[in-house]
Amino acid sequence: MSTDLEALFRAFNSTIGRQAMGDAEFGEIFRQMMAALVSFDYVVVFAYRGKERPIDLYSTFDPKEHIIFVTLYQAGPYLLDPFYHTAHGRHAGVFRMRELAPDRFFSSEYYRTYYVQTGLAEEIGFFVTAADDITIVLSLMRKEKTGPFPPAEFALLKKAEPLIATMVRHYWAGLGTRFDAQLHSRARGTRNRNAGESALQPAEAVWRDLNLTSRETAIVDLVLQGHSSESIGLKLNISTGTVKVHRRNVYRKLGISSQTQLLSLYLKNLS
Numbered sequence: 001m002s003t004d005l006e007a008l009f010r011a012f013n014s015t016i017g018r019q020a021m022g023d024a025e026f027g028e029i030f031r032q033m034m035a036a037l038v039s040f041d042y043v044v045v046f047a048y049r050g051k052e053r054p055i056d057l058y059s060t061f062d063p064k065e066h067i068i069f070v071t072l073y074q075a076g077p078y079l080l081d082p083f084y085h086t087a088h089g090r091h092a093g094v095f096r097m098r099e100l101a102p103d104r105f106f107s108s109e110y111y112r113t114y115y116v117q118t119g120l121a122e123e124i125g126f127f128v129t130a131a132d133d134i135t136i137v138l139s140l141m142r143k144e145k146t147g148p149f150p151p152a153e154f155a156l157l158k159k160a161e162p163l164i165a166t167m168v169r170h171y172w173a174g175l176g177t178r179f180d181a182q183l184h185s186r187a188r189g190t191r192n193r194n195a196g197e198s199a200l201q202p203a204e205a206v207w208r209d210l211n212l213t214s215r216e217t218a219i220v221d222l223v224l225q226g227h228s229s230e231s232i233g234l235k236l237n238i239s240t241g242t243v244k245v246h247r248r249n250v251y252r253k254l255g256i257s258s259q260t261q262l263l264s265l266y267l268k269n270l271s
Contacts, residue, residue: 011032011036023172038153041141041143043060043139048088054074072114075270082226087135094154094157096124096154097123103226120143121142124139124149128169134175134176216250219243222236224266229244250262
């Protein structure tokens with residue numbers, strides 16, 4: 001598509017002199033700016049901090065789509081998302097999903113069970129690092145029928161990244177207090193359910209009662225993210241054979257025989 005400079009300048013002009021904007025207002029300006037540059041079907045913006053539940057700042061989904069892309073995602077699948085791991089690693093820039101995905105991501109059980117429900121052909125994200133260990137990810141999504149982003153459009157988004165990052169850090173500053181409020185809310189809820197139990201983040205609680213070692217837990221998490229045994233070995237600096245031995249031991253401990261059962265157990269423990 002050709003760049004709509006008039007629409008781009010109109011959207012940018014609406015920010016002049018504005019010291020603050022709400023989530024929806026700034027999200028809509030971002031959408032308008034991106035629509036002047038490239039074509040896409042959806043926009044969604046999440047803020048990430050550590051292993052905490054991501055905060056949804058803006059999206060363009062209808063109610064049914066919102067359940068899949070936001071509600072279900074926040075319930076736990078985000079922990080297996082390549083975008084989450086890139087944000088957690090504090091990487092900044094513009095990236096395609098396929099650049100970030102592990103080598104077996106598109107054949108993983110997570111992909112087949114959750115990600116295919118999105119019906120996406122491609123997702124591109126602006127990764128903006130901010131204060132308080134927060135990374136804000138602004139995603140542009142295209143459906144299968146629309147197809148992937150052409151190289152020229154991706155190149156254009158990379159050129160826009162410095163401006164977008166500056167605007168995001170200004171208009172979505174101070175998100176740390178919102179994450180703190182979310183943590184306190186979770187802690188109160190846990191105390192109400194069990195006064196003797198401390199609140200844990202989902203990623204910390206998943207395998208706590210299943211008698212897995214720290215090495216086994218690391219391997220299982222990487223398996224579910226979509227890493228092959230070879231990729232896991234490289235990440236953990238151990239041999240492929242050792243990875244396979246640990247995987248067999250995990251399956252035996254958990255009484256399972258497939259990655260489908262492993263993911264099912266994972267999601268069950270998240271809830």
